[in-house]
């Protein structure tokens with residue numbers, strides 16, 4: 444079973460990269476390098492250390508933004524889910540945030556917070572937080588009432604009902620919100636580097652495009668995707684570790 | 697004046713653990729219970745028998761303090777119920793198990809909420825897991841169990857908190873007939889050996905007559921008690937003699953005769 448899923452993963456990787464290679468060789472566009480060219484560029488970027496300094500820069504707003512979004516997002520989500528009043532007050536904000544065209548908001552952010560880390564963290568948060576909040580609050584609201592009733596009948600305090608029943612029951616949906624939020628956070632981090640100031644990985648992309656070094660550009664993009672996938676897998680490991688009974692077999696791995 | 701005196705003496709005769717007084721419950725427009733009064737003698741098993749949807753679960757939840765009656769009140773040991781308490785434990789019709797917790801943690805959950813130390817509550821839970829016949833499944837998760845097994849987890853959880861009043865909402869509905877008969881015998885032993893008050897909801901007339909000291913027949917919505925039957929003759933007989941006892945058979949027939957009017 445495990446074995447087979449590994450083979451399948453390998454197979455899908457071969458298909459994707461094979462298509463890439465072929466598309467690069469045709470070529471579909473002179474600006475589209477082959478898979479092997481890109482990998483070679485990635486090796487070069489790694490060997491001369493560029494990629495590490497770039498990520499040191501890119502990960503800063505990403506990690507800070509994702510951490511803030513996780514803590515605040517889950518906190519807000521719980522609050523909104525538990526209280527009608529807060530639902531009424533805050534839900535619209537996050538729904539608007541989720542629907543807002545971020546690129547259009549960036550100039551406003553730069554005006555307010557300059558071109559430094561703060562603005563970039565904001566972009567990551569705007570991308571990541573709404574889905575975390577909305578998923579958490581709807582999961583909380585949908586906790587089976589029979590479980591809450593059971594808790595009350597065995598004398599659970601309100602805090603215990605939240606900690607021992609509502610949060611674990613909501614955890615699969617909270618985690619799926621986290622996964623979506625983190626992916627969006629990655630997009631936000633790169634977007635901010637492309638739109639605010641070119642630093643880190645965004646800088647590699649902008650710079651190598653400007654000198655028509657397309658393999659390096661695609662290498663940088665590829666590395667982000669890999670990192671995002673690795674991180675999502677880590678998140679899933681954390682989830683299965685925390686809530687074993689919840690495993691019903693889903694998503695990326 | 698006279699009436700109330702008669703009532704008082706009647707009350708002294710039987711020690712009442714739970715007393716339901718004129719309870720009504722409306723869900724919006726739906727009248728589930730209407731002015732229902734019923735006493736549950738201490739140390740005895742009372743069955744609630746009635747057609748589906750007549751408000752048995754509602755009544756149990758009101759006694760448990762999970763639902764507030766629209767009017768009327770419930771007293772447990774003479775004190776008016778205002779919410780859940782340590783003297784009552786509930787076995788839920790839909791089991792209400794935590795899907796992310798093992799059988800062991802589920803059974804120990806009531807004790808966990810009471811602040812009992814982990815090793816102590818787990819050893820208590822293990823004993824009751826064994827009693828309900830789930831030894832070996834301590835570390836399984838609910839989704840790995842059959843319906844009947846899940847139901848027994850809920851039963852073990854309620855037993856392990858050692859409450860004086862047990863509220864059982866169709867606790868054997870999902871177990872197979874053999875296990876069910878075994879449980880009925882165990883239940884009789886439990887009633888006999890422990891001075892606990894059992895309030896037992898069932899759909900099975902035979903089951904009700906077999907295990908009960910008192911059977912309350914409920915009418916369809918809005919529900920009131922239509923009849924109270926107290927089997928007396930066969931309670932002290934050996935368990936394997938009960939089902940062929942004359943009185944047992946008569947009561948089963950009588951209940952069926954009065955309930956069949958409500959079955960379309």
Ligand SMILES: Nc1ncnc2c1ncn2[C@@H]1O[C@H](COP(=O)(O)OP(=O)(O)OP(=O)(O)O)[C@@H](O)[C@H]1O
Nearest residue numbers: 723726728747748749750751752753754755789917
């Ligand atoms: N939360 C609720 N909201 C509205 N109506 C309800 C609710 N719970 C129960 N009812 C209604 O109250 C009536 C009694 O319900 P209850 O669950 O107490 O029946 P029951 O006797 O336990 O039935 P069963 O034997 O099928 O379990 C039903 O007709 C149902 O429609």
Ligand SMILES: [Mg+2]
Nearest residue numbers: 752753789865
């Ligand atoms: Mg019911």
